Amino acid sequence: MLVGRRAEQAALEQLLARAQGGDSGVLVVRGEAGIGKSALLQHMRETAVAVGFGVQDAAGVEAEAEFAFAGLHQLCAPFLARAVELPEPQQAALGVAFGLHEGAAPDRFLVGLAVLSLLAEAGPLLCVVDDAQWLDQASAQVLAFVARRVGAERVVMVFALRDPGVTDGEAFSGLPELRLAGLGASDAQTLLATAVRAPLDDVVRDRIVAEARGNPLALLELPRGAPAVQFAGGFELPDVVSVPRRIENGFQRRANSLPADARMLLVVAAAEPTGDAALLWRAAAELGIAREAAAPAEAAGLLEFDFRVRFRHPLVRSAVYRAATPTDR
Ligand SMILES: Nc1ncnc2c1ncn2[C@@H]1O[C@H](COP(=O)(O)OP(=O)(O)OP(=O)(O)O)[C@@H](O)[C@H]1O
Ligand SMILES: [Mg+2]
Known part of the structure; x- marks a missing residue:
């Protein structure tokens, strides 16, 4: 269950509703690590299935960022049987991109057109691309191309992009964005209460909420990583180290x-x-x-x-x- 995020959920639901009416949509959900992008995407998957959409997933993977078309392959794999119906140049380009045929590096425009047709055939469809900052460059370019061209196909594409990411996601710039900020104080307290079983002193609780700056992962993980004695004094100086970095340091420790x-x-x-x-x-x-x-x-x-x-x-x-x-x- 999501805590808060009412406006964001409404925006995503509207995207699905418009697509059902034949007006495809795209949204790039941006925000720092742990802010709740994947959680929101999961909510959207559930909503989409409930209103009769198919859902197809792909995710950028840090260790695969060098493999051209790896991310795109994840997204398209279930639809490849239909590729035989594509115009021959598109089929050939897709075949080379996915390693089915040998050939020179394929024309990304042709690959993009091929993917657009495959997805359109599969509508109503929600494409969920998480961790887009780790997509290989070829996949990112093709997916952004497709995202700019979806029209009446009843296809919705949502991307989650971590800011600041390794690539800054420039392939996706110009697409409609939803920037996730931290949870408000009362939602933050609600979430913190689910993470910390023992009753917390008000001052301590307010301090944790302030230091997490509404980042849900911080609210869930910082209390766990910090020895009990540190509760009283807070964890570290706020603002010195970014919230995601602090969580990552905690995991590393x-x-x-x-x-x-x-x-x-x-x-x-x-x-x-x-x-x-x-x-x-x-x-x-x-x-x-x-x-x-x-x-x-x-x-x-x-x-x-x-x-x-x-x-x-x-x-x-x-x-x-x-x-x-x-x-x-
Ligand atoms: N609104 C929310 N209500 C309840 N739990 C939440 C909410 N948002 C996020 N969480 C939880 O906080 C944690 C971090 O969220 P999430 O994984 O979605 O972050 P993210 O933005 O995808 O981070 P990353 O950039 O690292 O992928 C998860 O355990 C998630 O379930
Ligand atoms: Mg995520």
Whole structure:
């Protein structure tokens, strides 16, 4: 359940309603790490399914940012059977982009037209592209091209873009934006209350709310990372370090306190974008890491293993990946 975000939810719902009437729409949700972009996207998926839209996902993955068309492939994979109906030059361009045929680097304009047709055929459709700041450049360009051209196809595209991202998302500039600010004080207190079970002194609570500056991830994670004694005095000086950086530092500290094999397992998981647990365990076996290594990482609340591997938050993945030595990576 989302706390607050009424206006934002309404904006997204309106986008779906307009698309149902034949007026496709696009929105780029921007905001700092942990501000609630993915949470809002999840709410939108649920709303879309409830009103009869298909939902197709893709996400930028830090470790795949160098692979041309990787992100686009995620989005288009279920629709590729229809590619045979496309004009021959578009088919050829798409085939090369997705490694089905050999050939010179494909014309991105043709790839864009091909994707536009495939998505249009699949409407009503919501395309959700999370972590767009990590899309490979080719995918970002093509998706932005498609986003600028959707019209009457009953296709809605939403992108989440972390600000400031590595690329600053220039491919997406000019598209309609929704900037997420921090939660207001009363919503922030509501969310904090879900994270901290023990009753908090009003002064302490107000202090945490002030320091988190409405960032939901900070409200959920900072209390957990801070030893009880630090509650009374606040965590660190506000404004010196950005809120996402502070959360990331917290995750990094938690990771660094783990045994070496657990840390290495985290690095392997961070490098593996799909979250396929079987694949992860095969890689771990190659490195001589036993399954028991997972327990401390799970206990520290950094990731979960079942048949999928899930990081607590993308900031855990990036904290781990960035802290690893090039050799380990
Ligand atoms: N309005 C909200 N109500 C309740 N929980 C929220 C809300 N917004 C975010 N959260 C929770 O806060 C955490 C951080 O939010 P989220 O993962 O959506 O951030 P993000 O903007 O996608 O960050 P990143 O840039 O790192 O991907 C998540 O656990 C999410 O469920
Ligand atoms: Mg996110």
